[in-house]
Amino acid sequence: EMSASLVGSEMCIRDSSQTGSNFSLAPVQNETESMTPAMPSYISNLIMDCSAGNWPDIDQKTSQPENVEPEGNVTESRNLNNAGLSAMHNGNIEDSVIFFRNAVKENPRNIETRNNLAFAYTKQGNLEAAASVIYQVISLAPRRSNAWTNLADILKSRGQMDQAVMAWLIAIHFSSNRSHLVDYLSRQSTESTDDNFRNIASRVVSLSSLVPAL
Numbered sequence: 001e002m003s004a005s006l007v008g009s010e011m012c013i014r015d016s017s018q019t020g021s022n023f024s025l026a027p028v029q030n031e032t033e034s035m036t037p038a039m040p041s042y043i044s045n046l047i048m049d050c051s052a053g054n055w056p057d058i059d060q061k062t063s064q065p066e067n068v069e070p071e072g073n074v075t076e077s078r079n080l081n082n083a084g085l086s087a088m089h090n091g092n093i094e095d096s097v098i099f100f101r102n103a104v105k106e107n108p109r110n111i112e113t114r115n116n117l118a119f120a121y122t123k124q125g126n127l128e129a130a131a132s133v134i135y136q137v138i139s140l141a142p143r144r145s146n147a148w149t150n151l152a153d154i155l156k157s158r159g160q161m162d163q164a165v166m167a168w169l170i171a172i173h174f175s176s177n178r179s180h181l182v183d184y185l186s187r188q189s190t191e192s193t194d195d196n197f198r199n200i201a202s203r204v205v206s207l208s209s210l211v212p213a214l
Contacts, residue, residue: 077107
């Protein structure tokens with residue numbers, strides 16, 4: 001059975017005003033707009049906190065509940081999201097991007113669909129668009145574990161290995177099934193055909209015991 005969401009495969013001063021509840025949803029940009037977006041300070045601060053082992057600060061900064069009410073055509077958005085998942089499952093990356101983009105247009109406040117769109121952009125190789133979308137997702141739903149795994153995948157693809165490791169550790173912290181996630185990374189540390197991901201997975205597994213449960 002296909003999941004409703006997709007997850008990744010394989011440092012600055014805190015701006016306290018830029019939290020999930022205050023971060024506005026921007027329209028999804030066209031993939032031809034390729035300027036690399038800067039990581040919001042809210043997210044980079046969480047990565048810094050992880051690097052320093054400041055888990056209480058991470059919990060405090062992400063404590064506001066996710067509050068994104070649906071708007072627009074919810075049913076059509078859900079149908080398009082499901083079509084995007086089917087296209088992704090069948091390896092049709094270009095089609096999945098189109099379906100997810102249209103799903104977001106039908107219901108711009110659907111965080112799950114935006115997360116799926118970021119994943120599809122990453123698989124398409126459009127890291128600028130993927131980063132722009134995943135920054136919105138995390139800023140609005142900072143405890144969403146699979147959004148952090150998607151960010152980790154983007155960071156890996158950009159060559160930002162240390163930050164990718166921290167993003168995976170944050171994903172483990174927020175995961176409702178952390179043992180499953182650690183087991184997956186343990187397998188990938190030896191089985192992945194991606195040298196960079198094998199290295200990241202190995203590092204994350206070695207550090208995972210230091211990550212407290214939420």
